[in-house]
Amino acid sequence: MTRLPAQRSTVALKFLMAVTGLIMVGYLLLHMYGNLKVFAGQEALDDYSHHLRTLGQPYLPFGGALWIIRVLLLASIIGHAYAAVMLWRRNRKAAGFVGGKRYHSPRGSRGIQRSYASFTLRWGGVVILLFVIYHLLHLTGNQIHPGGASDSPYERLVNGFEIWWVVLSYTIALLAVGLHLWHGVWSALTTLGANHSGTRVGSRLTPLSWIVAGVITIGFLIPPWAILLGIVD
Amino acid sequence: MKITVRVWRQKNAESKGEMVTYGLEDVSEHMSFLEMLDVLNEQLTLAGDEPVAFDSDCREGICGTCGVVINGIPHGPEVTTTCQLHMRTFHDGDVIDIEPWRAGAFPVVKDLVVDRGAFDRIIQAGGYITAPTGSAPEANNIAVPKEDADHAFEAATCIGCGACVAACPNGSAMLFTAAKITHLGLLPQGQPERDSRVLGMVEQMDFEGFGGCTNIGECTAACPKGIPLDVISHLYRDMRNALTKA
Numbered sequence: 001m002t003r004l005p006a007q008r009s010t011v012a013l014k015f016l017m018a019v020t021g022l023i024m025v026g027y028l029l030l031h032m033y034g035n036l037k038v039f040a041g042q043e044a045l046d047d048y049s050h051h052l053r054t055l056g057q058p059y060l061p062f063g064g065a066l067w068i069i070r071v072l073l074l075a076s077i078i079g080h081a082y083a084a085v086m087l088w089r090r091n092r093k094a095a096g097f098v099g100g101k102r103y104h105s106p107r108g109s110r111g112i113q114r115s116y117a118s119f120t121l122r123w124g125g126v127v128i129l130l131f132v133i134y135h136l137l138h139l140t141g142n143q144i145h146p147g148g149a150s151d152s153p154y155e156r157l158v159n160g161f162e163i164w165w166v167v168l169s170y171t172i173a174l175l176a177v178g179l180h181l182w183h184g185v186w187s188a189l190t191t192l193g194a195n196h197s198g199t200r201v202g203s204r205l206t207p208l209s210w211i212v213a214g215v216i217t218i219g220f221l222i223p224p225w226a227i228l229l230g231i232v233d
Numbered sequence: 234m235k236i237t238v239r240v241w242r243q244k245n246a247e248s249k250g251e252m253v254t255y256g257l258e259d260v261s262e263h264m265s266f267l268e269m270l271d272v273l274n275e276q277l278t279l280a281g282d283e284p285v286a287f288d289s290d291c292r293e294g295i296c297g298t299c300g301v302v303i304n305g306i307p308h309g310p311e312v313t314t315t316c317q318l319h320m321r322t323f324h325d326g327d328v329i330d331i332e333p334w335r336a337g338a339f340p341v342v343k344d345l346v347v348d349r350g351a352f353d354r355i356i357q358a359g360g361y362i363t364a365p366t367g368s369a370p371e372a373n374n375i376a377v378p379k380e381d382a383d384h385a386f387e388a389a390t391c392i393g394c395g396a397c398v399a400a401c402p403n404g405s406a407m408l409f410t411a412a413k414i415t416h417l418g419l420l421p422q423g424q425p426e427r428d429s430r431v432l433g434m435v436e437q438m439d440f441e442g443f444g445g446c447t448n449i450g451e452c453t454a455a456c457p458k459g460i461p462l463d464v465i466s467h468l469y470r471d472m473r474n475a476l477t478k479a
Contacts, residue, residue: 003440006432010405010445011472087403087445094404094444096335102402104241104252105330108305112400112454118447187448193470198461200450 010087017083018188020076025185025212027073028177032219038232039223042154049153081129088122113200117182124176131173138166161227170224178217185209234260234325238273240285241332243341250341252330262321266309267292267299269320270331286344292316294457297392300399301345302332307396307455314394314457334399338406338442349395351441352409358437359430360413362422381419388416390458400455403444408452410438411468412460418471428475435472 006012034052037045055065095102103109138144139156146166147159160166186209189195197203226232236257243250257276260269267289274284290298294317303309309318323329331345339347377385389412397408414431417423423430446465453462 003436006436006472006476009435009439010443011435011469012476014445014469015473091403091405091444091447094337094442095402096337096339096404098250098335102335103302103305103330103332104239105302105305105332107330108302111402111449111451112306114402114449114451118449121447183449190448190466191446191469193466193473195448195466196463198463199453200462203462 010090013083013087014191016079017087018191020080020083021184021188023072023076024080025181025188025216027069028216028220032216035220035223038154038157039226042152045154045157046152077129077132081125084122084125115183117179120176120179121183124180127176128173128180131169131176134169135173157223158227158233161224162233164228167224167228171221174217174220177220178213181213181216182209185212234262234320234323236260236269236320236323236326237328238269239328239330240273240344241341242285242344243333245343246340252332260320262319264320265292265316266303266318266320267316286342286346288346289316295392297394300334300394300396302330302334302399304330307334307399308394308457312457312459314392317457334395336395336398336404336443338404339395339398347395349393351443352393352395352406354441355406355410355434355437356413359426359433360417361426362417363425364422375421377420385416385419387461388412388419388464391416391456391460392458394457396455396457397452397460398443400451401444401446402449402451403447405446405452406438406441406443407446407465407468408456408460408462410434411464414471415464415467418467427471428478431468431471431475435468 034045034048037048052066053063057064060068134144138146138160139153142149142156145156145159146163148155150156150159161170186200186203186205189205189208190203195203195205197205200206223232237254238257239252239254241250242253255273255277257269257273260272264272267287270285270287277284287301288298290296292299294314297314299315300308301315303315303318308315309322311318311322333339333341333345334347334349336347338351339349342348391409391412393409395409398404398406401407414434417430418427448465450462453460
């Protein structure tokens, strides 16, 4: 084993993880704003969806801006997952597990002050990745179309979310996203050097991460539940 | 009081090791945790068994030599070192689990003794300042803002015991490394090597096989000296600056 330069250190991987994570948080906020257009009616949502494709015209071709965003997001996902896998593998080894567990005493296994959100970060991330694939096949590509396929984004939404198990699957996934952001937003900002508090609970970043996680989770859950409950049809 | 201890016994670095149960009939609540282990070792020696190996030195909570995982928590349930933990924390009839620090970079030498040489090598990689030799300079020649002095001192109280690594689910040495970087980086004497320090210490930290930090703060909760979590953000900021300059 050779000593690697600092540019390839665990701390550098954390920077990659933090920046790509925050790019995705920014995207989620924009995506959530778009979703809430469902309350303005079919025309508003379908127009919004169309405008996303004409954004930047005539400087960009049709759909150009959207593809730039998609490439940026794909790069972020790859960077985020790469950093996560590299650190995950390393950390397990670094914890010095003996025969599958670290300490024989079962009494400290939940840690002293770790949050549930931080426990679920890694597997939660895997759940979210699987969900994103399912979600793209469902509402973006429409290859999966419970309730019927359609060229209208509004109709795809309503057709899908009138079915209880579709809403349930999205709800579970968004709770996973919420937990991921609860710890993830705090951790990303701390990694970028923004924390000035001596304790986790005393930091201003802690309520900020709750707010971001809460707004995104609830903001995304409102449209599917409104459709399921018949408020939007 | 009467207690039962389950202790990790491991003959040497190569052997497998297991938890072994011993009973102690007459433990005073005024004993420190290490004195309880001393009593156990007397009992084992009289019975012709091998005593339990553990590290200790000052027994005043200032040297950082002692430290075992008690009931799954480094240094046990109180915020103090193992030597300053007293048996009055426990109750008659308790079963106490005692294990060594567990980390890839801290291999077990024997029983409860681990090799923490990795910490020394992290210090060698940058945890120092270049000071002229000769007579001591006038202390008030270089003014240090009170807030910086206080914070540097707070970080400097790290005794390098390794509880942060033992508590971290990632086996990361970030709190230790960051405490040293904050301690020296906040003071004027630490400025010339500020960039090379963070780069060198982080490179060595990784090289030793410590894990990456996930900012969960388990280290600060286990730290007997209460090293604050923001030292880690200080390391991140120094690292960011050093990398963007390089």
